[in-house]
Amino acid sequence: MRVVSALLTGLLSLAVQAAPSTPASLDRGLWPEQLDNPALFDVASRAEILSFARVLHENELLDENALAARLGLRQVNLQKIRQVRARLWQRLWQGYQQAQRSCEQDASFCYAVTSMAELRLQAATFATDVGEFYTGWIEPSRQFHEQYLNEQLRKAALLPQTSSEVQRLSAAERNGDELNDRLFLLTFAGGPGAAAGTTDELTAYLRKQKLDGTFFVLGSRLQQRRDGESLAALRRLYAGQCVGIQGWEYRSHAQWTDWQASISRSQARVRADLPEQYVPLFRPPYGQRRADGQAFMQRQQLQVSLWDIDAQDDSGLSAQASAERVLTLMLLWRKGVIQFHDALPKARPAVQWLLEHTAQSGIGWQDCREYGQGE
Structure with missing residues (x-):
């Protein structure tokens, strides 16, 4: 009975700690x-x-x-x-x-x-x-x-036990607060997706719109794309875009003992394969990173790149609801770094909706290379 009681207590504790299932969104038609x-x-x-x-x-x-x-x-x-x-x-x-x-x-x-x-x-x-x-x-x-x-x-x-994008751990980290009013940076995490899939569709769409974004890639997925296609195809995929790193695997880099190897290995992969697109930015999965990691980041000549407008396109929100959430937060914060997930199918239609509904609004889109090479 004691074992059962302990298990129930643990399950109840997890239930209390569980985050809301569906993130906030607002019907912009209202x-x-x-x-x-x-x-x-x-x-x-x-x-x-x-x-x-x-x-x-x-x-x-x-x-x-x-x-x-x-x-x-x-x-x-x-x-x-x-x-x-x-x-x-x-x-x-x-x-x-x-x-x-x-x-x-x-x-x-x-x-x-x-x-x-x-x-x-x-x-x-x-x-x-x-x-x-x-x-x-x-x-x-x-x-x-x-x-x-x-x-x-x-x-x-949950701070400081669980770090996240909600607070910078040092002045060297960036989250979009340094941007000018009405200026936004498009970023995409967790890719690339499978060949001829969502990432390909999204980068092609951005080029057609004469826009760029920063794609934070996973080293393992980038390796799979290169092994399955060719280096030339990989470079065509990200032509005109910027590529940062998110580690070798999509897992928290806060408690992972191999977090340094994850970063350095994926950084070496991107710098070798995509030298024209590479920008020295690291996007921590889930926003979780180590408070004592700044010295390593400096040695790697990397900056932690956080975000302050999360599309939540990896949640139960539809593509339009995700875009409406982003637009509401753009109105609220008036500048910032927007995060989508290019390996998921909602990102491209959400970005398209967003561009269509802000085309005459007077906002601007930050050049990814200028941001990536900035201090």
Whole structure:
């Protein structure tokens, strides 16, 4: 009985620790305007910033027990959660300042907010006077941001035992925060896919659109593609794109004893096979890496490249729902590194939807080589 009881306790503990099955997404059709010009992008951006700020403000009112229950955890690292909250507030304030610049063209969601403190006050009462035109968007947006915030704070609550993209471990790591306003970098992880498959379709589509992205490849999959085809075919596959590394296998590099060999082996493979496409960036699977790994990364002349907009195209979301999630987060953060998975079939249609719905919005796409070679 004791064995059975222990097993049940363990299973219950795992259930409590389990993450939500379906990530947050928001039907962009609920927003009543098209993003047909930069000013309308700013209107939608101001709205999403204030909607998220409202949820963030409400979250700060929870005590530790209520927060743990909200996140589905037995206990939380409250210090890390507060650090992440503070960083989120800072980004919201920076983004709202940028989004206010077009208020003379369209005053929707423009308030007399001139400081972080005033943004917090505005967030506390947001959604009481937005007008009938936006009423169909208000509650779905609040639900999206509450779920999205839970996703982020759950990762913060597990720090430092489980590292993730939610917090940098050193100033040398990059996550897109250094980009200019309205500038986004397309990145793809977990590839390449099988020959003549999703990666081929995606890179061909990007070239047709005269766009590039950074593809973080697994050394083992790259080796399989080369063995099954040819080096020339591999170079054609990534022509015009950038290629970083994700290790030899898609597994956490935080506890793996061979993590250094995984990185150096895959780095050597990419540098030898794709010298024109190689960029010195490492994307840790699941965002998990070692806190003491910076010295090794410096010796390898690599930088950890994280992301701050996750498409979640490897989840139960459809391709369009994944793209709608990305667009909502682009409006919220106004800049950043977007992560898709090129070995999965949702990435290409999601990217296509995203490009079609932002074509006139005034955003820009960061050149992958310029980013990859930057500091």
